[in-house]
Amino acid sequence: MLRRLFLHGLFGLSAVLVAGTEDRVADLMARMTLEEKISQLVQCSSNDELTGPRGERSPLMAEIRAGRVGSLLNVVGARETRRMQEAAVTGSRLHIPLLFGLDVIHGFRTTFPVNLGQAASWDLAAIERAERVAAIEASAAGVHWTFAPMVDIARDPRWGRISEGAGEDPFLGSAVAKARVRGFQGDLSGPTHILACAKHFAAYGAAQAGRDYWTTEVPEITLRDTYLPPFKAAAEVGVATFMCAFNDLNGVPCSGNRWLLDQVLRKEWGFQGIVVSDWGSIAEMVPHGLAADLKEAARLAALAGVDMDMEGQAYLKHLPELVRAGVVPMAQVDRMVKAVLEAKAKLGLFENPYKYCDEAREQRDMLRPEHLEAARDLARKSFVLLKHDPAVLPLRAGARVALVGPLADAARDQLGMWEAKGRPEDAVTLKAALEARLPGLVVTAPGCAVSEASRDEFASALKAAAQADVIVAALGESWDMTGEGHSRSKLDLPGSQQALLEALKATGKPVVLVLFAGRPLTLEAVLPQADAVLYAWQPGTMGGPALADVLLGDVSPSGKLPATFPRNVGQIPLYYNTKPGGRPQPAGPREQYRSNYLDTPNTPLFPFGFGLSYTRFAYTDARLSSPEMGLDGRLTVQATLRNLGDREGDEVAQLYVRDLVGSVTRPVRELKGFQRVRVPKGGQVALSFELRASDLAFTHTDGSFAPEAGRFQVFLGGDANAPLVGEFTLRAQ
Numbered sequence: 001m002l003r004r005l006f007l008h009g010l011f012g013l014s015a016v017l018v019a020g021t022e023d024r025v026a027d028l029m030a031r032m033t034l035e036e037k038i039s040q041l042v043q044c045s046s047n048d049e050l051t052g053p054r055g056e057r058s059p060l061m062a063e064i065r066a067g068r069v070g071s072l073l074n075v076v077g078a079r080e081t082r083r084m085q086e087a088a089v090t091g092s093r094l095h096i097p098l099l100f101g102l103d104v105i106h107g108f109r110t111t112f113p114v115n116l117g118q119a120a121s122w123d124l125a126a127i128e129r130a131e132r133v134a135a136i137e138a139s140a141a142g143v144h145w146t147f148a149p150m151v152d153i154a155r156d157p158r159w160g161r162i163s164e165g166a167g168e169d170p171f172l173g174s175a176v177a178k179a180r181v182r183g184f185q186g187d188l189s190g191p192t193h194i195l196a197c198a199k200h201f202a203a204y205g206a207a208q209a210g211r212d213y214w215t216t217e218v219p220e221i222t223l224r225d226t227y228l229p230p231f232k233a234a235a236e237v238g239v240a241t242f243m244c245a246f247n248d249l250n251g252v253p254c255s256g257n258r259w260l261l262d263q264v265l266r267k268e269w270g271f272q273g274i275v276v277s278d279w280g281s282i283a284e285m286v287p288h289g290l291a292a293d294l295k296e297a298a299r300l301a302a303l304a305g306v307d308m309d310m311e312g313q314a315y316l317k318h319l320p321e322l323v324r325a326g327v328v329p330m331a332q333v334d335r336m337v338k339a340v341l342e343a344k345a346k347l348g349l350f351e352n353p354y355k356y357c358d359e360a361r362e363q364r365d366m367l368r369p370e371h372l373e374a375a376r377d378l379a380r381k382s383f384v385l386l387k388h389d390p391a392v393l394p395l396r397a398g399a400r401v402a403l404v405g406p407l408a409d410a411a412r413d414q415l416g417m418w419e420a421k422g423r424p425e426d427a428v429t430l431k432a433a434l435e436a437r438l439p440g441l442v443v444t445a446p447g448c449a450v451s452e453a454s455r456d457e458f459a460s461a462l463k464a465a466a467q468a469d470v471i472v473a474a475l476g477e478s479w480d481m482t483g484e485g486h487s488r489s490k491l492d493l494p495g496s497q498q499a500l501l502e503a504l505k506a507t508g509k510p511v512v513l514v515l516f517a518g519r520p521l522t523l524e525a526v527l528p529q530a531d532a533v534l535y536a537w538q539p540g541t542m543g544g545p546a547l548a549d550v551l552l553g554d555v556s557p558s559g560k561l562p563a564t565f566p567r568n569v570g571q572i573p574l575y576y577n578t579k580p581g582g583r584p585q586p587a588g589p590r591e592q593y594r595s596n597y598l599d600t601p602n603t604p605l606f607p608f609g610f611g612l613s614y615t616r617f618a619y620t621d622a623r624l625s626s627p628e629m630g631l632d633g634r635l636t637v638q639a640t641l642r643n644l645g646d647r648e649g650d651e652v653a654q655l656y657v658r659d660l661v662g663s664v665t666r667p668v669r670e671l672k673g674f675q676r677v678r679v680p681k682g683g684q685v686a687l688s689f690e691l692r693a694s695d696l697a698f699t700h701t702d703g704s705f706a707p708e709a710g711r712f713q714v715f716l717g718g719d720a721n722a723p724l725v726g727e728f729t730l731r732a733q
Contacts (some may be wrong), residue, residue, distance in 0.1 A: 081142025117537030131183025158210025394553025417483025616646030
């Protein structure tokens with residue numbers, strides 16, 4: 001009883017005693033002035049950590065005490081968030097608690113592989129576990145809300161933000177989106193659960209020329225069948241918030257796109273949570289040319305359905321005037337405010353605004369042993385073996401190793417971009433891990449810098465190689481060569497790394513290439529210079545031990561590419577589920593007047609879903625349960641997966657379907673199922689996939705979404721080039 005009276009006195013809210021969230025929010029809104037309502041729609045960043053450009057404004061604490069801020073981002077730490085929360089709940093008239101948000105993209109203090117690397121695991125349970133760890137650690141530091149998952153489909157590796165998503169495929173992307181939302185949010189019942197945010201809505205990954213913040217032109221059928229499904233999947237599992245994208249979509253910036261935010265998101269999908277702008281994206285409608293000034297931008301965003309203005313000041317400065325003039329209806333503002341207050345209520349912040357401000361838990365919950373083990377496990381599963389010589393990998397016991405390359409001992413680069421509160425001193429590098437596992441057998445030399453052209457250090461690398469039986473070369477991108485604002489027009493190894501690799505190969509010693517990167521690189525010139533190639537992405541805090549586990553043969557690599565690797569930049573965009581075209585390239589020799597390049601094959605260097613292992617797998621006895629299926633029916637695809645080698649291994653079995661004839665042209669293949677399975681050495685596992693008619697649906701020219709009767713092919717195997725299993729007919733009745 002005393003606690004209830006205290007809360008009532010502290011907040012001045014009789015609604016605290018009301019059982020239902022709706023009643024509580026309605027009671028509070030009845031007490032609010034227009035300015036107080038609009039203040040709930042304002043999100044400001046800490047002065048200390050900025051993740052975008054910002055303009056001048058009043059001192060932050062003064063704004064909080066005046067009740068002019070509803071949410072903060074980039075404020076971290078139980079003590080600091082409590083200090084600011086106290087200013088809000090004791091200083092402002094209605095004592096409404098703040099929401100604290102942060103970009104928790106691939107871990108908080110325990111950093112996991114970059115998200116594209118996580119997707120390469122195809123392990124949904126491990127990905128969900130990673131976000132559970134991130135939520136535990138972030139919530140312990142006072143964070144209520146993460147601006148993740150990024151669920152953009154990306155088919156252009158020049159775009160730096162491809163590293164933040166799950167790659168090119170809507171089926172895999174949707175499955176990963178659901179796992180990540182579940183990991184962050186749980187049921188939002190406890191202090192370790194945080195609000196998730198599906199971003200960037202929408203088609204940000206289709207930015208022209210792979211340039212960040214740039215324009216997109218996507219036909220509606222492609223938008224609905226390729227770019228929207230992961231967002232819809234996130235909404236279906238209850239994601240609490242959405243973030244609109246920077247780009248203009250078909251001529252209308254997403255922050256003012258009423259069709260996208262109101263028609264699709266709210267009316268068609270029934271989403272009722274918060275839509276937050278990206279950093280200053282409302283104001284950016286002025287340089288886009290959609291709005292003449294900040295006031296007009298505020299009007300467009302509010303009417304489109306953007307509920308919260310992140311670091312733009314458009315709502316704070318102009319929304320009161322727009323409402324009083326009748327330009328923006330009061331009912332629209334009430335809907336926006338209601339979404340924000342309901343999110344705070346779901347987190348229990350009205351009952352206890354300091355629920356996430358526990359300094360003891362903050363100390364206890366960072367870098368827990370089980371968190372580090374989860375990071376190590378997911379890193380191991382993310383590595384993709386692109387080339388393999390069994391005589392070279394795994395490393396032979398007792399072999400002397402020359403570990404060379406600028407990324408062998410680069411803790412900061414290992415963490416990648418958007419490392420949240422990950423620290424280089426927490427990261428265990430490949431050098432540290434190999435030296436611990438192979439005492440006295442590792443000699444190291446950087447050989448060169450990541451991006452400089454100098455060859456001055458080649459001699460030290462060659463000297464190390466002369467003392468060794470095998471060379472492990474750690475090459476690739478630095479942390480700041482990928483991620484937001486880091487698009488690249490060339491995707492080969494930067495600086496003098498290619499020349500270093502060639503010099504190492506010329507020694508005649510076997511070369512194992514470990515590639516660190518946040519995106520697909522063009523590796524056609526690289527492959528001949530190495531006997532084995534392991535793609536490590538940017539593997540996070542425990543990347544070194546995970547790599548040692550794989551290089552030394554404790555674990556067989558099992559990652560599969562979530563994005564196609566092109567031979568060269570001229571092939572981009574390149575993805576597996578393309579349309580066939582009217583003059584497709586024949587299976588045999590190249591022909592004139594076909595859809596061919598003059599100077600390179602059409603095929604990728606590595607297809608979507610590709611990845612080798614230390615063992616070999618065979619798919620046998622593949623069959624369909626029936627040659628036909630009705631619109632309300634289903635069929636199964638079955639096979640036996642055999643391990644032909646002498647060691648246990650994990651395989652990702654992938655099911656693809658082709659709709660041979662449709663009322664609109666259909667892709668040559670579409671992923672419709674996958675299973676990550678462990679097969680004992682010399683053993684076998686039964687595979688079974690279920691296909692329903694609804695799995696074959698697509699968007700039609702009239703906007704409907706349904707399957708069509710006709711013939712379909714089914715493919716099953718270890719990548720997008722999986723062999724044909726058989727055909728079936730989908731009956732109309």
